[in-house]
Amino acid sequence: MMNGCGDGNDMEMGAVSGQSQDGLMSREKSALEGLVEKERLLDELFKLEEEASRAIARASSSKALAETATAVLGKRSTLSTIHRQVASLQPEERKEIGQRLNEVRQKLDELIAEKRESLSAHEREEQLEAERMDLTEITPSFLRGHLHLVTLTQMELEDVFVGMGYKVAEGPEIETDWYNFEALNIPPDHPARGMWDTFYLEVGEPESVLLRTHTSPVQIRLMLEGELPIYAVAPGKCYRRDTADARHIPIFHQIEGLVVDRGITFGDLAGTIETFTTAYFGPRIHSRLRPSYFPFTEPSAEFEITCTICTGKGCRTCSDTGWVELGGCGMVDPAVFSAVGIDSEEWSGFAFGFGIERCAQMRHQIADLRALIENDIRFLEQF
Numbered sequence: 342m343m344n345g346c347g348d349g350n351d352m353e354m355g356a357v358s359g360q361s362q363d364g365l366m367s368r369e370k371s372a373l374e375g376l377v378e379k380e381r382l383l384d385e386l387f388k389l390e391e392e393a394s395r396a397i398a399r400a401s402s403s404k405a406l407a408e409t410a411t412a413v414l415g416k417r418s419t420l421s422t423i424h425r426q427v428a429s430l431q432p433e434e435r436k437e438i439g440q441r442l443n444e445v446r447q448k449l450d451e452l453i454a455e456k457r458e459s460l461s462a463h464e465r466e467e468q469l470e471a472e473r474m475d476l477t478e479i480t481p482s483f484l485r486g487h488l489h490l491v492t493l494t495q496m497e498l499e500d501v502f503v504g505m506g507y508k509v510a511e512g513p514e515i516e517t518d519w520y521n522f523e524a525l526n527i528p529p530d531h532p533a534r535g536m537w538d539t540f541y542l543e544v545g546e547p548e549s550v551l552l553r554t555h556t557s558p559v560q561i562r563l564m565l566e567g568e569l570p571i572y573a574v575a576p577g578k579c580y581r582r583d584t585a586d587a588r589h590i591p592i593f594h595q596i597e598g599l600v601v602d603r604g605i606t607f608g609d610l611a612g613t614i615e616t617f618t619t620a621y622f623g624p625r626i627h628s629r630l631r632p633s634y635f636p637f638t639e640p641s642a643e644f645e646i647t648c649t650i651c652t653g654k655g656c657r658t659c660s661d662t663g664w665v666e667l668g669g670c671g672m673v674d675p676a677v678f679s680a681v682g683i684d685s686e687e688w689s690g691f692a693f694g695f696g697i698e699r700c701a702q703m704r705h706q707i708a709d710l711r712a713l714i715e716n717d718i719r720f721l722e723q724f
């Protein structure tokens with residue numbers, strides 16, 4: 342070293358330097374070892390940095406990342422081992438390694454923090470997605486239908502009469518001959534029975550029990566209850582041996598009206614019919630009464646309303662008359678009052694009855710009544 346000649350000389354010099362040269366040699370040796378050690382540590386740090394960075398990048402969950410962080414930075418990590426080894430280095434080298442160590446630790450800290458942030462954001466998203474409730478989701482449910490047009494019409498008609506102070510009554514669909522005919526002033530074998538094509542049931546005496554042909558027997562039931570005065574309507578099913586056509590079906594609905602009070606006149610009947618007509622069909626539709634015959638009313642009338650198809654101008658539906666028949670009506674016949682024991686000198690009254698299907702037909706311009714019982718959903722769902 343002194344003359345600047347290579348290693349061999351150094352050794353030689355050392356060999357002749359005796360004790361003091363021995364000291365120099367070991368200093369040099371330890372400096373050399375220190376250098377090697379430093380290089381080794383730097384190398385190790387480099388490798389550690391690489392491996393740890395990759396391990397952090399690989400962590401697939403917050404939990405895995407926490408484990409990686411402990412392995413990389415914890416007390417038993419390579420980093421800590423290197424840290425402990427630094428203590429045995431010369432100050433110069435210690436400083437260099439120390440700096441590098443801090444750099445590596447800082448870098449790994451940052452990588453871990455970044456990774457932790459992105460993992461937890463991702464996990465939050467996954468959790469939200471898993472717990473998400475889709476309130477807009479349409480779950481398959483049963484198709485809900487609605488009430489049939491005839492039922493809706495019946496309910497509306499009831500409403501109109503309830504609004505006029507009437508109560509709603511009901512009677513059975515299976516009647517005896519007495520309620521359906523006799524008490525209504527239609528004795529057995531009377532030609533007026535021909536007005537109704539009756540279904541008889543095979544119960545009791547022949548032709549004694551039947552499917553009611555009209556709602557008029559409810560008049561009898563109401564009057565037999567014995568409470569006067571009466572202001573009532575009675576809707577319900579009726580049966581006739583009719584062949585179905587555009588304006589008739591064998592099972593149909595009527596709504597019966599009955600008023601019994603003191604001093605009731607034909608004018609009250611006409612006014613009631615007109616009030617009902619405009620309330621249900623609207624102000625442009627009116628009513629008129631035409632003389633007719635029913636055994637249980639005297640005088641009797643058929644009541645007609647303005648044809649809703651042509652509003653009275655005349656068309657095919659109304660046979661160019663501008664009017665369409667809706668039902669029958671009249672003043673309660675004294676013979677009916679006597680059948681139920683009401684004094685016709687003190688009480689008087691009127692009755693009316695008309696088809697509910699016919700009302701729906703007029704209100705909604707239904708060309709053929711049979712559509713109401715064919716159950717074609719495309720037709721029914723319109724109402």
Ligand code: PHE
Pocket residue numbers: 554555556557635638668669670671692693694695
């Ligand atoms: N019941 C009669 C029919 O079905 C209608 C009606 C009812 C007539 C009340 C007068 C009074 O034809």
